[in-house]
Structures are given as structure tokens and as C-alpha cells.
Amino acid sequence: MKRIDSILLVDDDEVCNFISITLLKHLGLVDNIHAVTNGKEALKFLKENAVIKTATVFPEVIFLDLNMPVLDGFDFLERLNATMPDYASVCKIFILTSSESPLDIDRCRRYEIAGYISKPLTEKKLEIVTRAK
Amino acid sequence: MDQVSDFFTGLLSAALWPARWYCGTWTGFHGWLYILSSLAICTAYFLIPVSIFYVLVKRKKDLPFPHIFSLFSLFILSCGITHFFDAIVFWLPLYRLHALFLFITAVISGITVYYLYKVLPYALTFTSPPQLEKIVAQRTLELAQKNNELLKLNKEMDNFVYTTSHDLKSPINNISGLVNILKMEIPQGNASVDDLLHRIESSSSRAIDAIHNLTGILKVHTEPYDDLENVHIQTLVDEIMEENTILVKESQVIIRYELNEANIFFSKTALKSILSNLIINAIKYKSPARQPEIIIRSFPAVNRKIELHVSDNGMGIDLNAYGEKIFCLFKRFHDHIEGSGIGLYSVKKIIENKGGSITVESKVNEGSTFKMVLHQ
Numbered sequence: 001m002k003r004i005d006s007i008l009l010v011d012d013d014e015v016c017n018f019i020s021i022t023l024l025k026h027l028g029l030v031d032n033i034h035a036v037t038n039g040k041e042a043l044k045f046l047k048e049n050a051v052i053k054t055a056t057v058f059p060e061v062i063f064l065d066l067n068m069p070v071l072d073g074f075d076f077l078e079r080l081n082a083t084m085p086d087y088a089s090v091c092k093i094f095i096l097t098s099s100e101s102p103l104d105i106d107r108c109r110r111y112e113i114a115g116y117i118s119k120p121l122t123e124k125k126l127e128i129v130t131r132a133k
Numbered sequence: 134m135d136q137v138s139d140f141f142t143g144l145l146s147a148a149l150w151p152a153r154w155y156c157g158t159w160t161g162f163h164g165w166l167y168i169l170s171s172l173a174i175c176t177a178y179f180l181i182p183v184s185i186f187y188v189l190v191k192r193k194k195d196l197p198f199p200h201i202f203s204l205f206s207l208f209i210l211s212c213g214i215t216h217f218f219d220a221i222v223f224w225l226p227l228y229r230l231h232a233l234f235l236f237i238t239a240v241i242s243g244i245t246v247y248y249l250y251k252v253l254p255y256a257l258t259f260t261s262p263p264q265l266e267k268i269v270a271q272r273t274l275e276l277a278q279k280n281n282e283l284l285k286l287n288k289e290m291d292n293f294v295y296t297t298s299h300d301l302k303s304p305i306n307n308i309s310g311l312v313n314i315l316k317m318e319i320p321q322g323n324a325s326v327d328d329l330l331h332r333i334e335s336s337s338s339r340a341i342d343a344i345h346n347l348t349g350i351l352k353v354h355t356e357p358y359d360d361l362e363n364v365h366i367q368t369l370v371d372e373i374m375e376e377n378t379i380l381v382k383e384s385q386v387i388i389r390y391e392l393n394e395a396n397i398f399f400s401k402t403a404l405k406s407i408l409s410n411l412i413i414n415a416i417k418y419k420s421p422a423r424q425p426e427i428i429i430r431s432f433p434a435v436n437r438k439i440e441l442h443v444s445d446n447g448m449g450i451d452l453n454a455y456g457e458k459i460f461c462l463f464k465r466f467h468d469h470i471e472g473s474g475i476g477l478y479s480v481k482k483i484i485e486n487k488g489g490s491i492t493v494e495s496k497v498n499e500g501s502t503f504k505m506v507l508h509q
Contacts, residue, residue, distance in 0.1 A: 013303060015310075016307055019307060019311060019314060022314045023310075023317075026317050098299045098302040098303045099295065099299045100295065100348045101296075101348075104295075118306075119310070120307065120310030120313070121310065122310075
């Protein structure tokens with residue numbers, strides 16, 4: 001599989017982040033992994049790294065959960081789209097969720113999304129991510 | 134008594150009195166005013182019952198109190214007759230006949246008044262057309278409000294199921310994710326540990342399947358299935374077979390086609406769901422005695438409909454015992470084969486939502502045929 005420079009995990013479920021991080025580390029696919037627990041923190045992280053513009057830290061791939069406290073996945077996408085409309089050219093966003101609601105899937109279609117992955121992250125599902133790169 | 138018998142024997146006699154013109158002093162103007170007015174009233178009194186009679190005949194069924202209408206007609210008619218006599222006595226003094234008709238009018242008016250008082254309380258409860266319209270408008274509004282409330286409630290219910298399923302799935306997904314990691318972390322080869330891990334995995338995947346089925350039922354009801362296209366039946370079946378490679382290879386199933394219609398203009402997702410449910414069922418419930426064989430037939434039907442048959446040579450269903458129950462939710466008739474009890478339910482719902490129908494013919498130990506009529 002192709003390597004990914006940097007991944008940002010956005011999920012309030014710490015166990016889920018733990019699983020994704022452990023799997024990614026085990027497969028040795030990624031150099032930098034950073035996890036935040038809601039959309040607000042994710043925006044803050046992106047802003048800081050966008051200013052520094054260090055290619056190694058700015059995430060190449062974002063795994064985004066939808067249901068989160070403070071700022072959920074949809075609000076994150078809305079604000080990201082407003083401040084950085086060309087985000088899709090810089091990083092690929094994959095929705096990583098347990099939701100099966102057609103409403104949620106429909107709402108995601110309004111934004112530039114690289115894929116919709118159901119939890120938990122597995123080696124097989126990661127192949128889709130590296131193929132989309 | 135003599136007076137009474139005199140009255141009736143000489144009922145038509147006009148000889149005992151002078152004509153009214155000669156009774157007292159009438160001027161021409163006064164007399165003709167009296168005569169013409171009486172005749173005008175009489176004409177009107179004769180025409181009113183005619184129009185009432187017309188209404189009675191036209192609206193025989195839904196007119197309330199038809200007796201009152203008849204009595205009232207009769208009353209007006211007899212009043213008219215007395216006015217007629219009032220005019221002709223100027224020349225022909227038929228005062229006895231006049232008195233008789235006055236008496237008849239009095240009797241009829243008495244009966245009419247009696248009936249009128251009797252029905253008055255009921256008549257008061259009647260609603261006028263504008264009142265009725267108001268009531269209908271109000272009820273329609275109430276109905277629309279109730280309908281909106283129900284739709285809202287239904288949507289809330291759907292969201293509730295999705296939210297609950299999401300909240301239930303998250304921890305179970307985590308369990309299967311953690312088992313994955315555990316398998317990577319610990320050295321393989323310990324049979325009892327591997328067995329334990331396998332059991333945890335299958336338990337969590339069963340829980341996920343159960344939740345997935347719940348949202349699946351919801352999707353059957355809410356999914357619009359609007360991806361209409363000309364679906365090539367054989368290509369779609371190939372696609373289904375490819376997605377179930379393991380099942381197909383293990384069962385060594387043979388699929389045969391007798392397609393008189395190669396394509397169906399239908400929602401591809403819907404048709405795929407229907408056919409994959411029926412094909413997978415045919416494989417799952419195969420006869421242990423034979424190599425499974427599925428025949429897919431299609432024919433044109435009336436009104437651009439298409440008939441699609443899926444036959445198998447499997448175990449068959451005892452329709453006398455189960456009948457149409459096989460299409461019911463969570464009904465399962467074999468406990469040695471895994472199933473969720475929603476497959477055929479979804480198939481029937483999807484077909485019926487699209488205006489089609491499905492029936493089944495089956496013989497135990499010979500096989501089943503599912504016959505569908507699909508609305509293009």
C-alpha cells in the first residue's frame with residue numbers, strides 16, 4: 001500500500017481513535033498521526049498547521065466522525081468550506097462513522113468528500129483510502 | 134240537524150243569495166281590485182305546490198320531513214281554492230261550497246301546524262349548507278394537522294432508530310476493532326485463544342447484523358428507489374453472484390435463464406435487492422439431495438408490466454402450513470439455517486411500493502417459484 005504522510009483523526013470516541021492509531025501504526029503506513037476529539041479542535045489544528053505550512057504536519061488525510069460534541073462533523077465541514085474552499089486539493093476527507101442514516105449520507109454529499117467508511121477501520125478499508133490518494 | 138242536511142243537499146245551490154256584485158254597493162274599481170287580487174293570490178297559491186312537488190320528486194331521498202312538504206302543499210292549494218271562490222262569488226254565489234272549502238282548509242292547516250310543531254325541535258338541529266361547509270373545512274384542517282403531526286412523528290421515529298442504532302453500534306464496532314488489534318498483538322497458534330477471539334468476533338458481528346437489519350427495514354420504507362434505468366437482468370444477476378462468491382462456489386449452484394424480456398425499466402437498487410434476496414434464499418434453502426439450480430424467467434405482461442419468475446429445486450415451503458406468512462416480518466421456518474427474517478418481507482414491500490405484486494408456488498422437497506409482476 002502507498003504511504004500517507006500525515007493523518008488527522010477527528011472523533012470523540014477515544015477507543016475508536018485508539019483502534020485507528022494502533023492499526024495505522026501497526027501497518028506502518030503513516031508517519032504522522034494526530035487525533036482530536038471534535039470539529040472545533042480539528043479546525044484549530046488545521047489553522048495552526050496551515051499558517052506554518054509544514055507539509056509534513058498538514059494532514060494529507062482526515063478521518064472525520066459525524067456525531068461529536070461541541071462541533072460535529074457537518075459543522076466542521078461547513079466552516080472548513082467557508083475558510084478554505086480549496087481544502088479538497090490539499091487533503092482528502094473520509095467520513096468514518098457508525099451512522100447508516102440516509103439523511104447523514106445525503107448531508108455529506110454537499111461537501112467534497114473522498115469517501116464514506118463504516119467503523120471500525122480495518123486493513124481492507126484502508127486500501128480504499130490509499131487507492132483514493 | 135236539518136240545517137246540516139240542508140247544507141249538504143243544497144251544496145251547489147246558488148239561488149239563496151244574490152251575487153256579490155249586487156250585495157251592497159261595489160264600485161267597479163273596488164270590485165275588480167278585489168276579484169283580480171284574489172285571482173292573483175289563487176294563481177300563486179296553485180303554483181307554489183307545483184314547485185314544492187318538483188323539489189319533492191327531484192330530491193326524494195335526501196329531503197328531510199317529506200310529509201311536512203306534502204301537507205304544506207295541500208294547505209297552500211286549499212287556501213288558493215278559497216281565494217278562487219272569493220272571486221267567483223261576485224257572479225256565482227256558491228257560499229255553501231265556499232264554506233266547505235274553508236272548513237277543509239281549516240282542517241288541513243290544523244294538521245300542518247300540529248306536524249310542524251312536532252318536527253320543529255328536529256328541524257332546529259339541522260345545519261345549513263354554509264354551516265356544513267364550515268364544518269367540513271374545519272375537519273379537513275384538523276385532519277391535515279393530524280397528518281402533519283403523524284408525518285413528523287414518523288420522521289422522528291426514523292431518526293430515533295438511526296440514532297439508537299448508531300449509539301449501539303459504536304461500542305460493538307470498537308469491540309471488533311479491538312479484537313482485530315488483539316489478533317495482531319498476540320502470537321497466533323494458541324487454539325483456545327484463537328477460538329475465544331473467533332467467538333467474540335462472531336458475537337459482535339451478529340450484534341451488528343441485528344442492528345443493521347433494523348435499519349434495513351427502515352430503509353425499505355423510506356428509500357425512494359429512484360435510480361430508474363433499463364436494467365439488464367442477466368448482468369444484474371452476474372453482479373449478485375460475484376458479490377456472493379463464497380456462497381456460490383460452495384453450493385455449486387447453476388443459474389439458467391429463460392428471458393423473453395432481457396431488460397426491465399426499474400430501480401436498479403430495488404431489483405438488485407429483490408433478486409439477491411430470492412437467489413440467496415434459493416441457495417441457502419437448497420435440497421441436500423440435489424445440486425441447486427435456479428431458473429430465472431421473464432415475460433411481457435399487460436400494460437407494459439413484466440413478469441419475473443425465480444424458480445429453484447430446493448427444499449420447498451409447506452404453503453399449507455405457512456402460506457402468506459412467509460412474507461411476514463421476522464417469520465422464520467428453518468432453525469438450522471441462519472436468517473434474519475426480513476428478506477422476503479423487504480422483497481414484498483419493495484415490489485408493492487412500486488405497484489407490483491409477488492406470489493409463491495412451492496412443493497416440499499421439489500422446489501419453489503416466486504412469481505413477480507413488476508410495474509415498469
